[in-house]
Amino acid sequence: KERFDLDHVLVHIIDHLFTDYMEIAWPKFAEVLARERDIAAFHLSHLLGSRFGMGSEPGLIRKLPDGYLLDWCAKDPHRFPAILAGMVQLDSKVENQPPRLTDLVSELLNKYGDDEALLSALASNMGSFSWTGSLVPYYQRQVQLLSPLLLHSRQKVRDWAARQIEYAQRQAHRERDRDEEHNIGIY
Numbered sequence: 001k002e003r004f005d006l007d008h009v010l011v012h013i014i015d016h017l018f019t020d021y022m023e024i025a026w027p028k029f030a031e032v033l034a035r036e037r038d039i040a041a042f043h044l045s046h047l048l049g050s051r052f053g054m055g056s057e058p059g060l061i062r063k064l065p066d067g068y069l070l071d072w073c074a075k076d077p078h079r080f081p082a083i084l085a086g087m088v089q090l091d092s093k094v095e096n097q098p099p100r101l102t103d104l105v106s107e108l109l110n111k112y113g114d115d116e117a118l119l120s121a122l123a124s125n126m127g128s129f130s131w132t133g134s135l136v137p138y139y140q141r142q143v144q145l146l147s148p149l150l151l152h153s154r155q156k157v158r159d160w161a162a163r164q165i166e167y168a169q170r171q172a173h174r175e176r177d178r179d180e181e182h183n184i185g186i187y
Contacts, residue, residue: 007047010047011047011060014029014047014048014060015060015063018060018063018064019063022063022064022068026064026068026072029044029048030072030080032044033045033048033083034076034079034080034083045083045086045087047060048060048061048087049061049086049087049088049125050062050087050088050089050090050125057089058088058089059087059088059089061084061087061088062088062089066103066104066107069084069104070104070107070108070111072084073108073111073112077111077112077115078115078117079117081108081111081112081115081117081118082112082115082117082118082120082121083121084104084108085105085108085118085121085122085125086121086122086124086125087125088102088104088105088108088125089102089105090102090105090122090125090126090145091141091145098144098145099141099144099145100145100148101145101148101149105122108122109122109149109152109154109157110153110154113152113154113156113157113160114154114156114157116156119156119157119160123160123164126142126164134175134179135171135172135175136172136175136176136179139168139169139171139172139175140168140172142164142165142168143165143168143169143172146161146164146165146168147161147165149161150162150165
C-alpha cells in the first residue's frame with residue numbers, strides 16, 4: 001500500500017482549530033497525547049511539537065498559551081508535563097543574545113523539575129535535531145542554554161543540567177576532532 005504524508009494539510013487544519021476553537025480542540029488532542037505507547041499519540045506529538053530541537057520552529061503547540069498548557073499539566077502532574085516537555089520549543093531566539101530557555105520550559109522545570117520523566121523528555125527533545133555543517137556550534141549552544149540551570153533551586157535540575165552539559169562538551173570535542181579529520185581528508 002502507498003502511504004501519503006498529510007502533515008502539510010493537517011498543520012493548517014490544526015492551526016485553525018487551535019486559533020478559533022482551542023477550548024474544544026485541545027481536550028480532544030490531549031486525550032490522544034495521553035495514551036501511552038500509542039502510535040497515534042506518537043504521530044500527534046510529532047505533528048504538534050517543535051521541529052528539530054534547539055533553534056527550531058516552535059511547532060503548533062505554541063499556538064496554545066503557556067498558562068493553558070500549564071493548567072493542563074496540573075491535571076496529571078505525573079504524566080502531562082513530560083508529554084509537553086517532549087514537544088515544546090526549548091530555547092528563545094533573540095538576535096545577538098545568548099540562548100535562553102523559553103518561559104514555558106523554565107516554568108516546567110520550576111514546577112516539575114524533580115520528575116525524571118520530564119527531565120528525560122527534555123533531554124530527548126534536545127537530542128532530536130537537524131543540522132548541516134559542523135555540529136560544534138550546536139553543542140556549544142546547548143552548553144550556553146543549560147549553564148544557568150547549574151544554579152537552579154532544585155538539586156535534580158542542577159544535576160541533570162550538569163550531566164547534559166558534560167555530554168554536550170564531550171560531543172563538541174568529538175565533533176571538533178571529526179571536523180579536523182574532515183579538513184585534512186581523513187573523514
